[in-house]
Structures are given as structure tokens and as C-alpha cells.
Amino acid sequence: MADVFMNTYHRLPVTFVSGEGSWLRDKAGKKYLDFTAGIAVNCLGHAYPALVKAISEQAAKVNHVCNYYQSDVAEAFAEKLVAACAPVGMRKVFLGNSGAEANEGACKIARKYSLKHYGPGRHTIVSLKGSFHGRTITTLSATGQERFHQDFGPFTEGFRFIPPGDLSALDRVLDPASVAGLWLEPIQGEKGIFPLDPPYIAAAAKYCAERDILLMLDEIQCGVGRTGTFLACEAYGVKADIVTLAKGLSGGVPVGAVLAGEKAADVLDVSDHGSTFGGNPLAAAAGLVVLETVQNPPFLSEIARKGERFRAVLGSWEHPKIREIRGKGLMIGADITTEAWPVLEGALAAGLLILSAGTKTLRFLPPYTIKDAEIDQGLELLKGVLDTL
Numbered sequence: 001m002a003d004v005f006m007n008t009y010h011r012l013p014v015t016f017v018s019g020e021g022s023w024l025r026d027k028a029g030k031k032y033l034d035f036t037a038g039i040a041v042n043c044l045g046h047a048y049p050a051l052v053k054a055i056s057e058q059a060a061k062v063n064h065v066c067n068y069y070q071s072d073v074a075e076a077f078a079e080k081l082v083a084a085c086a087p088v089g090m091r092k093v094f095l096g097n098s099g100a101e102a103n104e105g106a107c108k109i110a111r112k113y114s115l116k117h118y119g120p121g122r123h124t125i126v127s128l129k130g131s132f133h134g135r136t137i138t139t140l141s142a143t144g145q146e147r148f149h150q151d152f153g154p155f156t157e158g159f160r161f162i163p164p165g166d167l168s169a170l171d172r173v174l175d176p177a178s179v180a181g182l183w184l185e186p187i188q189g190e191k192g193i194f195p196l197d198p199p200y201i202a203a204a205a206k207y208c209a210e211r212d213i214l215l216m217l218d219e220i221q222c223g224v225g226r227t228g229t230f231l232a233c234e235a236y237g238v239k240a241d242i243v244t245l246a247k248g249l250s251g252g253v254p255v256g257a258v259l260a261g262e263k264a265a266d267v268l269d270v271s272d273h274g275s276t277f278g279g280n281p282l283a284a285a286a287g288l289v290v291l292e293t294v295q296n297p298p299f300l301s302e303i304a305r306k307g308e309r310f311r312a313v314l315g316s317w318e319h320p321k322i323r324e325i326r327g328k329g330l331m332i333g334a335d336i337t338t339e340a341w342p343v344l345e346g347a348l349a350a351g352l353l354i355l356s357a358g359t360k361t362l363r364f365l366p367p368y369t370i371k372d373a374e375i376d377q378g379l380e381l382l383k384g385v386l387d388t389l
């Protein structure tokens, strides 16, 4: 590979040139079954016909207009997105281009809300150990994993971390005199697929409501249908104040969204925030297809069913190298007894794409459109790799 990229990724030695459904094809014509969906991005699989059509048609009309002008397609996308997130209390959206950018917006909204209502000093954002919120300086500051905190300080001030699941730590840290927001991933993805317990999320929502601390949910990896409901937090029956989305939201076109509910929807004023590309017609046209496809109850229940099936097959092996299987819908993690990287390499050689999280967890984020037979086929390939390592 040409030596022009910065050294940020450990890239596997394969170049994909085309894809269809759950499959990718490399330069030599070899096919690979994709259990990664580009890290939860290609949620409708590769070359999904309605997505290809919408992107091509929009590109032929107008690809980008800046946010000083109106756009029918961006408006339709935003309306549909807010409606999809209304069950958890969302009312308005700001569109950007990535998860980290959405999360930066979430911090600004939480801090400005607190400043407006309580004055300076009440700016702490509490987040969880093991969390991941992005790679910018502020979203790294909010990320509760030491390994991301090397070399890049000083960080943004005002973040505190508590262990997930510890109700008394939650009660203690949520001091209404100093805390603006509580930030949770309903399922910690980068940590290795760890769902929060329903009583923990319920207590978090209750404390936040009682203390006027904004409940901020990072659904960048677990949202947009991945767990079998449009937002993962719907299944917990809680209302949030801020929700962030990205990854699968436009099925592969860069996008990010920060949504806010009643309390915070009107916190940002003109010039408070902005993004050149945010919500441009191309991303919006793609996002509309994703919303129209995913936000439909039979499609969502199929995601839940396929996920259960995936986990059931994986569990049925009682494989000596698999220690624990976790997850919800098509967001699945499996702790293994050996290093994950050789499994990824073995799987690649066998024609299967999988992810890791940390050093000893395999992570599976297949497209929602995956077929039962493809799940079985991919898992058989994985079993072969685990058996031989």
C-alpha cells in the first residue's frame, strides 16, 4: 500500500472494489461475507438499490448547498428523523457529518442549557468508564477509556467518570449544583458490546429529571434500528434530553445528528453552532431512504429476530474458545480466550469480515438486510477459524 496515509489504522491486506447485499468483492474477484457493515454504517448492505437510486438522482440534481439556504430534501429528512426519535422525547435536530461532531454539539447544548438556567460553574458532564464518544479533543475528554488518553492533553475540562451499573456512585456524582449532563451509551460498543442494565438507565433518567441534569444518550453505534428498535433507549422506556446519531443514519454517506427534546431544543441560537457540510442534500437523500426502510415495525422486528438467531447459533457451539456472548439485535460481542486479531486475519482469509473490540472480544455488526443463510454461512466460517487457531 502507498506510504501516504498517516499511520492511524492497522489495515488488513485487502482492497474491496464492489459490493452487493452482505457481500464485498476484492480486486482479484474473491467474495467476502460482511459481518461489519463498515462498523455499523452500511446498515442496508452494499449497493442497496433504493439507496443507490436516491444518491445518484440527488447527485444529478444538487449535491450540496450551504446551510444559508433551504433544502426540501434536508427538511424532509430532518422531519422524519425527529418523528422517529419522538418516542424518547426529541423535538429538533442539528445535522453534521460524524459521530464526534454530533457529540461536540451535544456538549455545547448541555453546557449552554445549564449556563442559561443556572449561571456559570454548573458545567460538569458525567460519563461512564468504558465509554467511547469520539476522537476530537472534547469527545476524547468524555471517553472513559485510558488507552485513548495518551499523548493528546491537555483535555477539555469538566468531565467525570463513574463505573457503569453502580447506582450509588450515580446518585452521588449527579450533584445538581455542578453537573450539566449525564452521558450514556445504552450499549457500550467500542468497549466490547456491554448493554446497560434497564434499572440503571431508569434510575439515571429519574435522577436527571429530578435534578434538571440533561440525560444525553450516545446512540451513534446502537441507534438507527441496530438493536431492533429505532433507538436502543426506546426499549428501556425512558425519555432523554439529547440523543446523538451517526454511522448507519445515511447508510454510508457521512452524516451525524444531535437531537434535543423539550428542554434543550431551542438552546442554540443563530451563529452558536454550524457545519459546512452538515445535512447536505446528498446525505439527506440517503438518510431518507434509511429512515423509510428501517423505521417500519416488521423490518425492526426482523433485526431483533436475526440477532437472537445469530447469538443462539454462536452459543449452541459451546465453543471452548468463546467465554461470553453479549448484545442486542444485530450488535453482538463475543469474548474469546485468545487474541482477537488472529481471528480477524483468519476470518479474512476464509472470506469473512468481522471486527474486534479491545484485544479479546469479537464484534459483529452485520447489515440489517443479512439473510439467515448468510448468518449461518458466516458463522460456519468463523467456527472453522476458531477450531484451527
Ligand SMILES: Cc1ncc(COP(=O)(O)O)c(C=O)c1O
Binding pocket: 098, 099, 100, 101, 103, 132, 133, 134, 135, 185, 189, 190, 218, 219, 220, 221, 222, 246, 247
Ligand atoms: C458510541 C460512539 N460514539 C461516537 C463515535 C464517534 O463517531 P465518528 O467516528 O463518526 O466520529 C463512535 C464511533 O465508533 C461510537 O461508537
